[in-house]
Amino acid sequence: MSIPARHQWLAPSGDPVADAVPSRRRRGNPQRRRVLSALLACCVLLSVIATVLSVRALRKGATGTSLYHLPFPSRSITVTDIRSERHFGFVSVVGTAVNQTVRPLHTVEAVVELLDAGHRPLLSESAVLASGPLLPHVPVPFRVEMLDHPRATSYRVYFRNLMGPVLR
Secondary structure (H helix, E strand, O other): OOOOOOHHHHOOOOOHHHHHOOOHHHHOOHHHHHHHHHHHHHHHHHHHHHHHHHHHHHHHHHOOOOOEEEOOOOOOEEEEEEEEEEEOOEEEEEEEEEEOOOOOEOOEEEEEEEEOOOOOEEEEEEEEOOOOOEOEOOEEEEEEEEEOOOOOOEEEEEEEEOOOOEOO
């Protein structure tokens, strides 16, 4: 069997316009180009919408609802000027601790628990208060950073010796 030859392959037609126009196969299908252009436009539109929604979600996380503080009864250390801030999926609890005992306390850490609506613990994180001992009746600032939890409605702060018992 032989391969059928096209008349363009055999000899030029002599018409400069006909010889200059590429074959339909080289130009591509115009309907296919329109469909691909429409798909590309849809992809670009969807990516813009996704970007806008993610920016809105980050902004909402930066200014989300605040948590309320549940006091933890302790005679050893009291907390003053405490507040929490939710930002970008994290919670920062900032406050001041005051040693109410007559002796200095060594290696004390602040423990923050995030609680749900039923006051059940969801997450906890701790941070060491100061590099030296906590002197009696001297305010010491503290800050605990932790991951946020979507069901968290409140938080509780208590203090303990480093990896030890809770200070009551």
